[in-house]
Amino acid sequence: MTLIERHRAVLPNWLALYYADPLEIVSGHGRRVTDSTGKSYLDFFAGILTNAIGYDVAEVSDAVRKQLDSGILHTSTLYLIRSQVELAERIAALSGIPDAKVFFTNSGTEANETALMLATQHRRSNQVLAMRNSYHGRAFATVGVTGNRGWSASALSPVRVSYVHGGYRYRGPFAALSDADYTAACVEDLREVIQTTTSGDVACLIAEPIQGVGGFCVPPDGLYGAFAEVLAEYGILFISDEVQTGWGRTGEHFWGIGAHGVTPDMMTFAKGLGNGLAIGGVVARAEVMDSLTANSISTFGGNPVATVGATAVLDYIADHDLQANAAERGAALLAGLRAIDSPWIGDVRGKGLMVGIELVKPGGKEPAPEAAVAVLEGTRARGLLVGKGGLHNNVIRLAPPMTVTADEVDEALDALAGAVGSL
Numbered sequence: 001m002t003l004i005e006r007h008r009a010v011l012p013n014w015l016a017l018y019y020a021d022p023l024e025i026v027s028g029h030g031r032r033v034t035d036s037t038g039k040s041y042l043d044f045f046a047g048i049l050t051n052a053i054g055y056d057v058a059e060v061s062d063a064v065r066k067q068l069d070s071g072i073l074h075t076s077t078l079y080l081i082r083s084q085v086e087l088a089e090r091i092a093a094l095s096g097i098p099d100a101k102v103f104f105t106n107s108g109t110e111a112n113e114t115a116l117m118l119a120t121q122h123r124r125s126n127q128v129l130a131m132r133n134s135y136h137g138r139a140f141a142t143v144g145v146t147g148n149r150g151w152s153a154s155a156l157s158p159v160r161v162s163y164v165h166g167g168y169r170y171r172g173p174f175a176a177l178s179d180a181d182y183t184a185a186c187v188e189d190l191r192e193v194i195q196t197t198t199s200g201d202v203a204c205l206i207a208e209p210i211q212g213v214g215g216f217c218v219p220p221d222g223l224y225g226a227f228a229e230v231l232a233e234y235g236i237l238f239i240s241d242e243v244q245t246g247w248g249r250t251g252e253h254f255w256g257i258g259a260h261g262v263t264p265d266m267m268t269f270a271k272g273l274g275n276g277l278a279i280g281g282v283v284a285r286a287e288v289m290d291s292l293t294a295n296s297i298s299t300f301g302g303n304p305v306a307t308v309g310a311t312a313v314l315d316y317i318a319d320h321d322l323q324a325n326a327a328e329r330g331a332a333l334l335a336g337l338r339a340i341d342s343p344w345i346g347d348v349r350g351k352g353l354m355v356g357i358e359l360v361k362p363g364g365k366e367p368a369p370e371a372a373v374a375v376l377e378g379t380r381a382r383g384l385l386v387g388k389g390g391l392h393n394n395v396i397r398l399a400p401p402m403t404v405t406a407d408e409v410d411e412a413l414d415a416l417a418g419a420v421g422s423l
């Protein structure tokens with residue numbers, strides 16, 4: 001049996017694989033990975049943004065190796081873990097949240113589950129607001145706040161969710177409006193949703209500053225600041241899901257929410273922080289974080305291997321000013337894509353190194369998911385890995401490691417122009 005056949009036999013049907021001929025990656029260095037046939041690819045999806053700073057980074061490997069050499073991969077979170085405390089101090093300071101405390105998990109899903117549990121406990125309400133076209137994970141509460149049918153694995157979530165407009169601008173009812181009018185219309189919708197679908201004592205709103213799985217959808221700057229004013233009237237907590245947008249990836253700001261002029265009550269994070277190691281977490285106002293009165297909720301969250309690795313990643317981002325690199329390389333990527341003339345390209349959007357290309361049937365806005373599949377395969381054939389997403393599966397997502405160079409951006413643009421050109 002081939003590896004694909006063995007995968008299909010023993011793993012769930014819903015564990016989807018990219019590509020008609022799925023890829024097995026066996027090694028990596030910098031922004032390049034090599035598959036089991038020896039073919040090399042430039043990675044412009046960073047393993048779905050799990051890889052913030054590239055592959056085979058000596059500083060991270062050395063930090064993890066030193067931990068392994070101690071003989072301890074992990075003991076228990078019942079004992080003091082120096083690297084966990086240090087990383088928490090660091091993230092609390094970076095968060096801009098006054099009086100912040102941090103709880104570590106092993107994934108973004110767990111981080112959002114924890115944030116939702118904290119908000120519902122703190123407010124003693126299971127009513128929650130979420131954005132249409134959102135993705136926050138697929139455990140029991142997070143699946144409830146994921147506003148995309150393709151990812152809604154279960155409709156039996158314990159939270160009672162109302163969805164609001166704002167995240168996905170290209171196709172929403174307010175698509176034609178100016179930034180200011182769009183924001184005003186969304187604020188009006190938020191008020192109406194609170195008034196008509198909740199009892200007012202809502203626990204929280206959870207939102208991605210730029211929707212990731214939803215297709216790298218960028219709302220107008222300031223939208224969530226305007227939302228926060230409404231939330232404050234009701235005492236509703238605001239959770240910014242920074243799982244994709246954190247650590248400087250959006251270029252302008254260290255956190256995606258920075259573009260909105262508001263400090264959230266909580267932020268959740270994961271993915272890039274570990275550069276492939278399993279780590280996530282929540283940073284929250286102390287009063288909210290300490291809402292739980294029971295014992296801790298993770299055995300592995302904040303283990304030494306993950307926290308020494310994550311600390312090395314944060315050091316690397318700061319030492320190499322990767323936020324500035326994300327801004328510069330992202331602007332070049334966006335400009336290069338906008339220069340590609342194709343009737344299949346409906347929208348090119350993004351911020352920093354989160355750039356999306358929405359593909360449509362020529363002459364209108366009808367989604368073209370089959371074109372997205374063709375671009376995914378066409379770029380692979382040209383030695384480039386990209387992502388796919390969006391409510392209609394018609395968005396190509398580009399998010400290389402934040403160490404990406406100008407030459408690599410040009411190389412990716414060539415491959416993309418070639419793949420889009422052959423549609």
Ligand code: PMP
Nearest residue numbers: 107108109135136137212243270
């Ligand atoms: N939030 C967002 C915004 C995400 O993009 C993801 C993963 N795609 C998650 C949460 C869930 O993270 P994980 O897969 O680490 O559980």
